[in-house]
Amino acid sequence: MKQFQTEEEHQRYWDERYKKQGCNTVLHVNSTKSDKAKRKVELEWALAVQPNVEGAMGIWLSANKRSARLLDFGCGVGRWFPVFWGLSQRYTGLQYLGVDCTPEAIRLARQQHPTGRFVVLDDLNTFNEGPFDIVFCCTVLQHIVVPSMLKRTVAFLNRMLAPGGLLVLVENTEKIASLPYLTFRSQTEYRNMFPELEFTGAGVRLSGQEHFILRGEKA
Numbered sequence: 001m002k003q004f005q006t007e008e009e010h011q012r013y014w015d016e017r018y019k020k021q022g023c024n025t026v027l028h029v030n031s032t033k034s035d036k037a038k039r040k041v042e043l044e045w046a047l048a049v050q051p052n053v054e055g056a057m058g059i060w061l062s063a064n065k066r067s068a069r070l071l072d073f074g075c076g077v078g079r080w081f082p083v084f085w086g087l088s089q090r091y092t093g094l095q096y097l098g099v100d101c102t103p104e105a106i107r108l109a110r111q112q113h114p115t116g117r118f119v120v121l122d123d124l125n126t127f128n129e130g131p132f133d134i135v136f137c138c139t140v141l142q143h144i145v146v147p148s149m150l151k152r153t154v155a156f157l158n159r160m161l162a163p164g165g166l167l168v169l170v171e172n173t174e175k176i177a178s179l180p181y182l183t184f185r186s187q188t189e190y191r192n193m194f195p196e197l198e199f200t201g202a203g204v205r206l207s208g209q210e211h212f213i214l215r216g217e218k219a
């Protein structure tokens with residue numbers, strides 16, 4: 001299937017997907033929408049991904065013993081905000097910022113999590129915050145199929161990570177046929193996008209598909 005060729009096609013897809021699916025845009029877009037099917041997907045993520053993300057960040061936070069600035073890149077409707085709020089209570093605080101290229105996602109995130117800070121990211125060059133101690137990116141890069149956009153995004157994420165900072169990346173690595181909005185990349189390809197980072201990772205299966213959670217620290 002032909003993949004998106006331009007950034008405009010990419011953005012149109014996400015605008016339309018959020019308008020149609022609202023909060024179901026993430027996790028539930030392919031589920032049957034029955035409550036049971038939704039709970040099953042949520043349970044998989046809660047058991048297989050959340051402890052790894054909390055563990056990776058918890059180890060970093062307890063070693064660094066200071067309040068950290070966290071960037072949730074491609075935050076969607078703020079699904080991870082409550083997890084990070086919990087971490088900020090357990091450790092010495094987290095200053096959270098969620099950014100997403102889709103205005104409707106940010107509107108929904110603000111509505112659902114009024115205490116979170118969520119911002120529309122429409123231009124990587126004029127974004128004037130950062131760097132961040134922790135950068136989190138969950139199932140976003142797999143959706144960036146336009147090569148020029150991927151290149152700029154990876155450069156941005158590398159730039160946003162402070163020295164000594166932690167990148168936590170969660171992506172799908174199942175060898176599935178590409179869709180217009182999704183592409184297969186191996187764990188090695190993702191590791192090579194961040195040559196300055198030393199990674200450790202864990203593989204998990206979610207809804208029958210292989211994913212990984214990688215944590216990498218910048219020297």
Ligand SMILES: C[S@@+](CC[C@H](N)C(=O)[O-])C[C@H]1O[C@@H](n2cnc3c(N)ncnc32)[C@H](O)[C@@H]1O
Binds near residue numbers: 140143
């Ligand atoms: C599958 S969703 C994941 C949302 C969230 N990370 C989560 O795990 O719940 C992918 C998100 O990436 C956002 N996105 C896609 N391309 C982006 C880009 N170039 N910059 C910022 N956000 C992007 C989409 O709007 C969408 O909200």
